[in-house]
Amino acid sequence: MNLLLGKPVADKINEDLKPVIEDLKKKGVTPTLAVVRVGAREDDLAYERGLKKKFDSMECGVVVMELPEDVSQEELDDTVANLDKDPDIHGILMFRPLPKTLTDENIVKSISAVKDSDCMGTANMANLFAGNGEGYAPCTAQAVIEILKFYGIDLKGKKVTVVGRSLVIGKPVALMLIKENATVTVCHTRTADLKAECKAADIIVAAAGKAKMITKDFVREGQTVIDVGMNVDEEGNLCGDVNFDEVSELTEAITPVPRGVGSVTTSVLLKNVVTGAVKSVG
Numbered sequence: 001m002n003l004l005l006g007k008p009v010a011d012k013i014n015e016d017l018k019p020v021i022e023d024l025k026k027k028g029v030t031p032t033l034a035v036v037r038v039g040a041r042e043d044d045l046a047y048e049r050g051l052k053k054k055f056d057s058m059e060c061g062v063v064v065m066e067l068p069e070d071v072s073q074e075e076l077d078d079t080v081a082n083l084d085k086d087p088d089i090h091g092i093l094m095f096r097p098l099p100k101t102l103t104d105e106n107i108v109k110s111i112s113a114v115k116d117s118d119c120m121g122t123a124n125m126a127n128l129f130a131g132n133g134e135g136y137a138p139c140t141a142q143a144v145i146e147i148l149k150f151y152g153i154d155l156k157g158k159k160v161t162v163v164g165r166s167l168v169i170g171k172p173v174a175l176m177l178i179k180e181n182a183t184v185t186v187c188h189t190r191t192a193d194l195k196a197e198c199k200a201a202d203i204i205v206a207a208a209g210k211a212k213m214i215t216k217d218f219v220r221e222g223q224t225v226i227d228v229g230m231n232v233d234e235e236g237n238l239c240g241d242v243n244f245d246e247v248s249e250l251t252e253a254i255t256p257v258p259r260g261v262g263s264v265t266t267s268v269l270l271k272n273v274v275t276g277a278v279k280s281v282g
């Protein structure tokens with residue numbers, strides 16, 4: 001069994017970005033991400049700490065716009081609109097879900113593709129749908145593709161089963177896999193025989209958000225399994241959607257949780273912000 005660790009993939013992305021960042025600095029530009037956070041949810045704060053550490057280590061900037069839970073819709077919309085216009089900001093990440101009193105409706109429609117570093121807006125979703133290579137995909141979905149490419153896992157003509165159809169992971173990763181010439185099956189809670197769909201695949205991408213639901217009964221020898229899930233198990237430990245101990249005994253290659261997909265996501269975010277900065281200097 002090959003363990004597909006995220007760190008070497010992230011390290012390679014970071015190394016490739018270093019000369020680009022240096023070049024931007026010579027031109028007086030520091031790639032800078034604006035994080036828009038409403039309230040202080042612990043999972044948002046944990047992700048924010050992780051990305052600040054990564055951006056710091058690469059000498060890139062992070063500006064956090066912290067808004068109170070009772071912020072008005074107008075103020076939230078204006079905050080993002082102003083960041084979108086700010087020439088010193090090269091990417092925007094807004095934590096979601098928002099509190100129930102707020103909607104992302106206006107932001108999703110208006111955010112410009114070049115600053116929409118995690119593909120929450122309709123402009124980048126359209127780019128992804130068209131497969132035109134413009135804009136950015138959601139960082140986690142892109143991280144899945146980066147891992148498969150880094151480890152030389154050929155996608156052409158391969159059967160890939162994606163478990164999950166969310167706008168953040170399942171659907172975008174399916175579109176990206178199609179672009180890589182894979183034959184893709186997308187599964188969800190109404191899929192009639194999930195075990196059979198998983199067993200029939202060469203590669204499984206698990207993104208259901210259900211702790212350890214992919215057991216040995218879903219897999220067969222020779223498969224590659226990419227586990228996107230980030231869940232907490234009964235003992236309170238971080239775990240994926242895949243029952244790693246059981247499944248890793250059968251599969252050819254597998255990503256662990258933690259130390260898998262999640263380790264690559266912030267490097268992809270950094271890459272998107274650096275790309276935004278490069279575009280800003282023309």
Ligand code: NAP
Pocket residue numbers: 140163164165166167168169170187188189190191194207208209210213228229230231261262263265
């Ligand atoms: P989500 O919005 O809740 O979507 C889950 C999807 O999985 C839905 O399409 C749902 O089907 C499907 N699903 C749920 N249970 C299923 C089951 N028993 N059988 C088949 N399909 C099932 O979740 P998400 O935002 O896509 O996130 C998925 C996972 O990725 C979560 O664990 C999340 O924490 C993790 N995640 C990881 C990273 C990272 O950096 N590694 C980043 C973001 C999220 P329906 O559409 O029918 O409801």
